[in-house]
């Protein structure tokens with residue numbers, strides 16, 4: 318395997334965390350103490366693991382983190398009341414509600430209730446709307462992490478063909494908006510797209526996150542493509558991406574592995590958001 322082709326998300330995430338540590342120290346000098354509250358509803362093991370990883374990152378960069386653990390049977394109204402009290406709490410600079418939420422709770426209603434200034438995930442419609450008009454502030458962390466990787470690897474997207482596979486509010490749609498803001502020509506595909514290959518074969522930059530193990534094979538991409546794999550598919554043999562890394566790497570000029578590519582960047586960008594929120598709240 319040609320390791321010079323691998324986008325090292327872990328290394329870039331460490332660099333971002335070092336920047337955040339400095340920013341946090343500077344804020345503390347001014348008497349501002351960034352604090353993230355993670356709201357976790359229920360006991361889903363994957364969500365518990367993600368929240369633990371976020372708390373560990375906070376610890377590494379000097380951000381205060383606290384848990385708000387709620388029963389899976391909490392009503393939507395009770396959860397909204399929790400959010401409103403966190404909005405009003407001046408010691409809390411950022412709020413993150415771990416997704417997915419139980420089916421009886423509308424996730425968008427909950428996102429809408431978070432103070433946009435405390436919106437660590439960038440999921441509030443105010444922040445999403447700003448992204449669409451090229452006023453990027455707090456924006457979803459995974460696509461922002463990919464933009465940072467593009468910058469770190471000096472890949473100019475202007476005029477390039479970018480193909481995004483997936484149209485969720487968390488990755489696909491904000492990713493497409495960020496690439497469009499940087500003057501890429503963007504195609505957005507998804508699991509209902511007919512003849513996916515007819516799009517992916519033209520991609521200079523390919524971002525995929527649909528949760529289908531090894532959906533992208535080497536015959537679906539052109540030589541020199543830059544690939545960002547957001548897929549996380551667990552099975553008995555381990556964790557796999559949406560890209561068949563072992564064969565697509567032969568065609569790619571750069572590619573993210575799974576794990577160790579985009580994942581660590583999501584959390585590092587989240588840390589930058591907590592700093593951003595602390596500044597916005599202190600204004």
Ligand code: GUN
Pocket residue numbers: 413414415416417438458459487583
């Ligand atoms: N669940 C899976 N990814 C995410 C994320 O980026 N933020 C939140 N809040 N929940 C998630």
